[in-house]
Amino acid sequence: MASYEGFADLERDGWSDDQISANYVGMFSSASDLAIPAILSEIKEPARVLDLCCGQGNVTEALLHAGFQAIGADFSATMLAHARERLPRGEFVEADAQDLPFEDATFDAVTCSFGLMHVPDQPQALREIRRVLGPEGRFIMTSWCGPDVSPAFQVFYGSVQEHSHASVKMPDSPDFHQYADASMAMSLLAEAGLQLETQRQVDCYWRLETPQALAEIFNKGAPRGGYLLTQQPEANRIAIKEAVTAKVQESFADGNRWRVPIPASLVVAKAI
């Protein structure tokens, strides 16, 4: 595996930061919540489910309400504090996806809602997911589609490209959008003993009260977006935010709000 040390630090520091975590929950996650019905629709039998990278526990909560036996796991104590506040009687474990503290074949299903793309060693995380799944166990994950189809990422990456200072570089990381490509997802999953069953798009979006809000979601509610903006000299940061705002104003007005689509990719795989 390439060395993703800088990326690993950025993710670990970001998700343990009180402000970024609170802003993810308060600002970003209204879009991730919209994928929950699609995730749940893929778990049909009464099942023991691990909700990996559970964050604030939105999917864990939905699983419990639907009658499944669910446990949430995340490496961030800060995000888990949000989950425990939301579900005081829920079961949550602090754990890294690359080294899960569960016996082999403990679960009938593993969900991972917008989590795997934040993990540095994804082949290892997928092997861990496969290991804790029982025979015929199912893995259901979501990630964000890339700028080829995602208006939100077109606007954000496009504005960064136009106005970023040449000195600002993201640390090397796995492709953030690779699970939106079915053939890429199939081969990554296959290496871990998981067979792709379905990959499809799920419509998620933000309904924003101001056109400025999109830049703030990326700036304050996500470690990578925040890094790309906070590393900029002030003039570049302002120019990026203004460009994002202008694009939102131009293309996404919806009554007295702004509706920005951020489509997700749902991937379902079976343990083989």
Ligand SMILES: C[S@@+](CC[C@H](N)C(=O)[O-])C[C@H]1O[C@@H](n2cnc3c(N)ncnc32)[C@H](O)[C@@H]1O
């Ligand atoms: C984008 S949030 C998703 C939260 C929630 N599942 C949702 O759908 O909104 C990503 C979550 O993955 C967690 N995470 C990132 N890397 C992880 C790792 N290596 N092991 C466990 N959790 C990780 C973060 O702490 C964060 O809570």
